[in-house]
Amino acid sequence: MxxxxxxxxxxxxxxxxxxxxxxxxxxxxxxxxxxxxxxxxxxxxxxxxxxxxxxxxxxxxxxxxxxxxxxxxxxxxxxxxxxxxxxxxxxxxxFIDGHQLSLEMSPGTRWDESQVIQLLYEILPILDFIHNNDVIHRDLKPQNIIRRHSDNKLVLVDFGAVKQVKMYSLMSPEQQIKNETISIGTPGYMSSEQAQGRPRPNSDIYALGMIAIQGLTGLSPKQLAEDPTTGEIIWRQYAQVSDPLAAIITKMVRQYYKYRFHFADEALEALTSITHPNTPTAAAAAVSYVVRNYLREGYVSANKMVQSLQKLAKPCYIPPDNTTAPETTQQSPSPSQSTVKISPVNSPISPNSSPTRLGFLNQYRRKLPLLIAAGGGLVLVVFSIISASPPSQQPSRLTAENNKIQDTTKETTDKNTTEAIQEQNNCVVVTRSSNLRSTSHRRTGKVIKAGTKVTVTGKKEGGWLEISAPEEGWIWGSRTKNTCPTR
Structure with a gap:
């Protein structure tokens, strides 16, 4: 060749x-x-x-x-x-001029938390992008992540197109007729559902979590044992890591896919909440997490969502930040491996939350009442300003009649102008065919074709735009023009 x-x-x-x-x-x-x-x-x-x-x-x-x-x-x-x-x-x-991430993860080499956090911050947005395009990588591992030399950014490669065809060629005629699936991926980084030939978007999240664990422990996934009862990966004792970050990574690699983050942006929000704990972005991520679960998973009633927000608003005990893990010596899960000595790591994150279902949100429970109170206060201030406006004096009957005619004409003109401007601002043109998702962000199977004029509601979420016509749902914002042509 x-x-x-x-x-x-x-x-x-x-x-x-x-x-x-x-x-x-x-x-x-x-x-x-x-x-x-x-x-x-x-x-x-x-x-x-x-x-x-x-x-x-x-x-x-x-x-x-x-x-x-x-x-x-x-x-x-x-x-x-x-x-x-x-x-x-x-x-x-x-061609990507760079080196494989596996060269930075040689056996026994442990990353500190800042390196792992940077890895997650770079890869999660890429996964969010490919999943929004209805693609699953299926073979995420250090060898398929390239550190580009020109800007030091991480690049995902090898999306498995050739593997799909090759695996089909290995199937028997009976399997091909039945349209059976064969797993594609690498053992250790491959989730259980992917091993059964049924990958999901959060199968990629599982693989990324295993890469993070490999960075923190210096151990390959094959060296890590599983809990004989639950099937969960046993890794925590081999890493020097704060509780909040450990809780996020543990959720990424849960054995059953329904217990993991369902989408990459959820994991990204959880990461933001522990790395930028005293910012409006983190507080917004806390509320967004509850609201997103309400929209995507569908609670029985809105009261459920309110109860979740109330739980976040309750004061809770936050342990002091002076807890440090002592230097320990741990046995590797494989009998053939030597002992692993873990030295203390200067962690940028304090272990001030526990890995509960909403554990990474605990530190924001005190902030939510302040946010709600501030919002209510703003409404009262605006209402007071409006109420304090002095009443206009009563004009004479003749003057009132003339003013009424002028106001009616002006209102009609202003209304027409406002409606025309509003119609133009609420209209966008689809430049490339886009999949339509329902109001709960589930795939509908419908496609909005290129050139279609759609009406937007003004709501945006993670790059998606909500539309009300010609169908109700969400489309990908980068495939639209800002406004429709004027009539």
């Missing part, structure tokens, strides 16, 4: 890697100035059966279209091309 010219354009110059799912090459684009470097992923199907090739072609095209959508993110490689030659499949992607 070295030296071959693929698609009359891409000159293969070096083998980058190979495995059970195909080969990856470094190539040069001979049709662009300077012959820039790119990455070519090559898959040769295990069978030449015509029926399989047709299905593989469809899967390959679908995955390529998904990668095309994701290329709009700065920390995801752009898809440059995909093509088929001699019943073999090829993907061409942007």
């Amino acid at each position: 070295i030296g071959s010219l693929l698609d009359q354009r891409y000159q293969v110059v070096e083998l980058l890697g190979k495995g059970g799912f195909g080969h990856t090459y470094i190539a040069q684009d001979t049709r662009r100035p300077g012959n820039p470097t790119c990455v070519v992923k090559h898959l040769k199907p295990a069978t030449n059966d015509p029926d399989f090739l047709q299905t593989a072609r469809r899967l390959f095209r679908r995955e390529a279209e998904a990668l095309e959508k994701l290329g709009n993110h700065d920390q995801i490689p752009r898809l440059l091309a995909y093509f088929e030659e001699n019943e073999e499949f090829f993907l061409v992607q942007e």
Whole structure:
């Protein structure tokens, strides 16, 4: 393959890697100035059966279209091309000059909390982006995270498009007919539901949590044992970590997916609440967490949400910040491993909350009454100002009649002008087809086509815009223009 010219354009110059799912090459684009470097992923199907090739072609095209959508993110490689030659499949992607995160996580090397927090702050927004585009990475691990040398940012690579086709080629004809699923992923970083071939968005959150645990403990996921009763990962005693951060990571790696964060932005809000504890952003994240659960999970009545907010508002005991963990020596879960000596770490986060269901919100319970009181006070002040306005003097009957006619004409003109401006401001144009989500942020299966004029309500949430027409629900804001053309 070295030296071959693929698609009359891409000159293969070096083998980058190979495995059970195909080969990856470094190539040069001979049709662009300077012959820039790119990455070519090559898959040769295990069978030449015509029926399989047709299905593989469809899967390959679908995955390529998904990668095309994701290329709009700065920390995801752009898809440059995909093509088929001699019943073999090829993907061409942007080359990322950097090193794998696994080089920074050598065995026995422990990260401090600030490094792990920075990792979560960088990767969670990327996961939120790909999940909002209905894509699941399915193979998140240190080897598939690249530290880009130009700006030191982390970049997600290897979204498994080639793996999807390769795994299908390994299925028996009976499995293909039944449309059975085969797991894609790496043991240790792969959640239980993903191992059964049914990945979910928070399967990626599980994998990221395992990477965080690997950073804190210096142990690979395979070295960590599971609780024989619950199946939960046993890791806490091997890391020097504050309780709030440990509670977040523990929730990321819960065995049963329903007990994890359902979405990446939820985990990001929880992280914000412990790293910026005395800011309006953190208080807003606390309230947003309860409201989001009300909208997404659907309580029986609004009283449930009110009760949750009341719980947050109750005063609670906050332990002093002078608790430090002593230096300890722990045994590795594997008998073949030597003892692990954990030295104290200067943690930027105080362990001042417990890992309850809303544990990361405990420190904001005292702030919520102040926020509510401040809001009520603002309403009273505005009402007082309005009430204090002096009453206008009674004009004469003739003057009143003339003023009434003038006011009626002016009101009609102002109303028409206001309605026209409001209609224009509330209207946006969809520039690219966008999936429609329901008011509870669940997928509806409907698509708002490009060029459609939609009416927005003014509500925004995590990049999504709420619309009231032609359908009620939420669409992705980056796929719209600000206003409709004037009539």
